[in-house]
Amino acid sequence: MKNYFNSKYPDVSDLKRKAKCRIPQFAFDYLEGGCNAEIGLQHNLNEIKRVKFNSQLLNPFEKSQLETKIFGQSFRLPFGVAPIGLQGLMWPKAPEILAKAALELNIPFILSTVSSASLESIAEISEGQAWFQLYNPTDDTIRKDLLKRIQAARYPVLVVTVDVPTFGYRHRDIRNGLSMPPKMTINNIRQMLSCPSWLWQTILAGKPEMQTLKPYMPKNLPADQLASFMNKTVMGRVDFEALKPLREQWNGPLVLKGLTHVDDVAAAVELGADGVVISNHGGRQLDIGVAPISVLPEISKKHASNIKIFMDSGLRNGPDIATALASGADLTFLGRPFLYGLGALGEKGAYHLINSLEQQLQQVMTQLRCATSDDLASRLVSAN
16 A cells, blocks of 8 residues: 555546545535635645746756655655645545555644544554644633643644634535535535445444544534634634743644744744744635745745744645745645545545655656755746
């Protein structure tokens, strides 16, 4: 399984087309959709494609080294699995599958607070290697208990998402009446029945629920009140003052996810954060926001010596990963492509995607004759 590669799906777009046929529309819409007119989704992709490289073919060169070291931990590849909410809705047991694949192929995996697997189960599957993404709870009791559980499970890195002060206005989810578990409307049932593999796997796995948050949710909470519960209880303030208690209570590396402004990164440094993820939540929160790749070079230039800089949003393949690394990222994360992989190929899709991205990135670096990712910046000829 570790070396699995399916030549029928050499590109992420191939996986996406197959996944769309195998995942119910309401679940695929949740994965694929952005907010408002979904301009930000395409903007992320377009801005990455604007960046160009130029090979230096006569330079001395032996081979490319993809290994990277972050917070004292060595990873085989400079990309990982971004935190994705409701993963089990899109493909049954998705967080468990991805955590296992990430461990075996030695790449970072971040578990979302609103994932369909509990933080304890993923800690066990990942053998303590997974990172945890936290939405800062409004309720002090919940925050302290969550941190206690995260520390007891020995998660090495805490990633706090800061770019969800409001829920994104997502047309697709509103039309679909998305909830957890999904509503049993006639339309949704029809969509489920049209995806027999998804349906059978879901029956075996059990209905998807937010397992980590389950202890804090009122029993028999109506589906239409879930968003209100999340907004009032789980997703609290994440400004500078609100983050101070988290920095004080968390002893390990702290990463702030969702920044795009250079001054916010300066504030993260002042706070004592160890890393930032330059991200616009995959275009799901602010449709008219800047693309992370556009601001990454300036942020890296000013702050790379003070803090680790990561990036997600819009990365789809090896050249995209190389572009982010060249623009100043120490590490990159991808979200949607991993769910495309699972939707298309099931468990094998996780391994296929990682191996495919590795091949693509290796080819780009060899073509550019870059021994390490640090050399990529010198090959840039056009950057945002």
